[in-house]
Amino acid sequence: MTGALADIRVVEMGQLLAGPFCGQLLGDMGADVIKIEPPGAGDPMRLWGQGDDKVQWEVIGRNKRSVTCNLRVAEGQDLARRLIGKADVLVENFKPGTLEKWDLSPAELHRENPGLIIARMSGYGQDGPYSDRAGFGGIGEAMGGWRYIVGEPDRPPSRMGLSIGDTLCATYGCMGILAALHHRESTGEGQIIDTALYEAVLQVMEGLIPEYDHNGIIRERSGSILPGIAPSNVYQCKDGPFMIGANKDEIFARLARAMGQPELATDERYATHLARGRNQTELDALVNDWTSQHTIEEVDAAMIAHSIPAGRVYRAPDMLADPHFRARDAIVEVETERHGKVKMQNAFPKLSKTPSGIFRPAPAEPGQHNAEVYGELLGIDGAERGRLADSGII
Incomplete structure (x- = not known):
């Protein structure tokens, strides 16, 4: 040993x-x-x-x-x-x-x-x-x-x-x-x-206890999202799911450019972290509308080109085939x-x-x-x- x-x-x-x-x-x-x-x-x-x-x-x-x-x-x-x-x-x-x-x-x-x-x-x-x-x-x-x-x-x-x-x-x-x-x-x-x-x-459990103690908030089930953290979700491409995490201001601006919609980064509904959190549902829908028009390969390439945290949703066969894992x-x-x-x-x-x-x-x-x-x-x-x-x- x-x-x-x-x-x-x-x-x-x-x-x-x-x-x-x-x-x-x-x-x-x-x-x-x-x-x-x-x-x-x-x-x-x-x-x-x-x-x-x-x-x-x-x-x-x-x-x-x-x-x-x-x-x-x-x-x-x-x-x-x-x-x-x-x-x-x-x-x-x-x-x-x-x-x-x-x-x-x-x-x-x-x-x-x-x-x-x-x-x-x-x-x-x-x-x-x-x-x-x-x-x-x-x-x-x-x-x-x-x-x-x-x-x-x-x-x-x-x-x-x-x-x-x-x-x-x-x-x-x-x-x-x-x-x-x-x-x-x-x-x-x-x-x-x-x-x-x-x-x-x-x-x-991160802020679960102090959020209740200080703000009276009880965290609830939220599916695939974290409430107030947007966009950060699994989105649907033509050939399957794909994860994107672009909730930071400058990263979201890069995502907007990758989507061909740079104006989203200055839209008052999405320009700041808090604004994106308030409008999380409609923002996720916008991102999903874009990813659904492309394959996973295409979206992955765009994320890499614009330095946006993103990744495929892997199962065991995907892990075994991935060159980075190897x-x-x-x-x-x-x-x-x-x-x-x-x-x-x-x-x-x-x-x-x-x-x-x-x-x-x-x-x-x-x-x-x-x-x-x-x-x-x-x-x-x-x-x-x-x-x-x-x-x-x-």
Whole structure:
């Protein structure tokens, strides 16, 4: 393993999305991520995704070593405690109180490993009146304000087609881990990072709270637009949709020239940001009337020529065919153990000195690295591993 975190060992506990995505981010940066899975089927993420062959696991399981451990029994808990004692970071996304029930509380773990950083991800956080409630990403999106504002105004709240609540929570958890590692460098102290699904979503809600508090405005669903930000929308060309963002004064003036209607830039209805916001609907109609007379290729060329932020509305095939994606290695082909060569998004962000990457494919089976990890790290020999396996511990 290489990368900025190549000297960091992470134990990942928990299932489904938030904890495993945080582990993926750390692994992409080079950390040695040891994923604890329950004996047998392993993490349910192994069965997630669309199509007959479930390949989502190949992304979220990459750069990890898998060991099995039955955390519901005392011997399994002791095994996990020993493993965590060798780690720099523990990532977990169980319901609050679960670690404590298993005698793996932060206080207990810090007694044995005072430099341990413990990232805890849950629906509502580790304290507060809702902390003992079950929580999924979609609930965090709803309570954090995301779901209410997504969709068309005349329809019920919608979703964006991805588990954004989980991945936001994981990303903030990863950010907290990096900050805690920096703190540990100067103090030697570990600490606890408490991330809640709903609070992670709340963090990206921009002005939603102060707009209500100060102006009494409740944001509503607005479909494909942001109210008052115009023109910035998906417009229809002869052969499909195309995104244009020209809401800044000078950029709008360039768009007006590209449309062959330079007078729009000085029209009092559209000359300023506030005026365009007030007349957003009719302005969008004007832009759409123009784009509908041209192909995507023609509109794209005009936007490039006039230096206007714009882009095609991509699906997966478009991404795979795009030369810019290829030039930046945004998508890479990985030789997986279960499915052969699979294309997936590359590690991100890009670091110039300690580049991230995909250093190992996702483990094909739960416990694939039991011998490697338990043997080398904890000194458990083959006979003892056999006994643990026969007992259902690993």
